[in-house]
Amino acid sequence: xxxxxxxxxxxxxxxxxxxxxxxxxxxxxxxxxxxxxxxxxxxxxxxxxxxxxxxxxxxxxxxxxxxxxxxxxxxxxxxxxxxxxxxxxxxxxxxxxxxxxxxxxxxxxxxxxxxx
Amino acid sequence: xxxxxxxxxxxxxxxxxxxxxxxxxxxxxxxxxxxxxxxxxxxxxxxxxxxxxxxxxxxxxxxxxxxxxxxxxxxxxxxxxxxxxxxxxxxxxxxxxxxxxxxxxxxxxxxxxx
Numbered sequence: 001x002x003x004x005x006x007x008x009x010x011x012x013x014x015x016x017x018x019x020x021x022x023x024x025x026x027x028x029x030x031x032x033x034x035x036x037x038x039x040x041x042x043x044x045x046x047x048x049x050x051x052x053x054x055x056x057x058x059x060x061x062x063x064x065x066x067x068x069x070x071x072x073x074x075x076x077x078x079x080x081x082x083x084x085x086x087x088x089x090x091x092x093x094x095x096x097x098x099x100x101x102x103x104x105x106x107x108x109x110x111x112x113x114x115x116x
Numbered sequence: 117x118x119x120x121x122x123x124x125x126x127x128x129x130x131x132x133x134x135x136x137x138x139x140x141x142x143x144x145x146x147x148x149x150x151x152x153x154x155x156x157x158x159x160x161x162x163x164x165x166x167x168x169x170x171x172x173x174x175x176x177x178x179x180x181x182x183x184x185x186x187x188x189x190x191x192x193x194x195x196x197x198x199x200x201x202x203x204x205x206x207x208x209x210x211x212x213x214x215x216x217x218x219x220x221x222x223x224x225x226x227x228x229x230x
Contacts, residue, residue: 004158006158009156031215033215033216035218037218042223043204043223043224043226044221044223044224045206045208045219045221045224047218047219047220050216050218052215052216091158091159093159095215097215101147101164101166101172102147102210102212102214102215102217103149103161103164103174104219106151106158106159106160107158108156108157108158109158
């Protein structure tokens with residue numbers, strides 16, 4: 001079974017609008033961490049934001065915030081005030097505390113296109 | 117800043133060749149990883165290593181092997197390249213399981229096997 005599910009292969013948003021990229025996860029480990037990465041067309045993987053399973057508040061980093069709903073096992077990325085440079089592939093990932101050597105499980109990604 | 121360097125950005129090899137993909141990190145990280153990225157499949161873990169000469173299989177190790185002779189270097193080896201190994205290969209490193217520490221990635225090697 002997939003540990004990370006990203007159901008949106010592609011998303012489109014107009015510049016300056018907000019967009020939500022969906023991510024659901026599957027784990028029985030009570031302790032885990034959730035990560036989002038951005039991959040522009042250049043191919044580099046850029047770490048955006050982290051949320052721990054015991055964190056009481058949703059994580060925020062600049063224009064990025066993570067809408068963490070633990071009971072629903074979802075960790076959606078919200079990008080506010082989209083910019084053309086936000087066009088990229090976005091990956092959700094999870095680390096389980098009990099996992100071997102801190103490996104990350106990745107979803108299949110969402111391709112975000114920001115149009116003017 | 118952590119730097120993870122993959123030796124080749126693009127590589128073209130022939131079927132049956134032995135292929136070496138090299139990765140070097142400069143942050144003295146214990147853990148290193150090789151992922152493969154294919155459209156619609158996301159990133160899949162091939163192998164990882166937590167110390168020199170130590171390795172663990174990931175989810176898709178078939179057709180690959182790895183070598184870690186020095187802490188900073190982690191090599192992925194395709195023993196006999198096949199066309200279905202045409203893909204983007206990403207190397208990553210991290211400190212020993214610091215819970216909230218992200219993986220630091222190299223820029224990737226796009227391998228084409230003809």
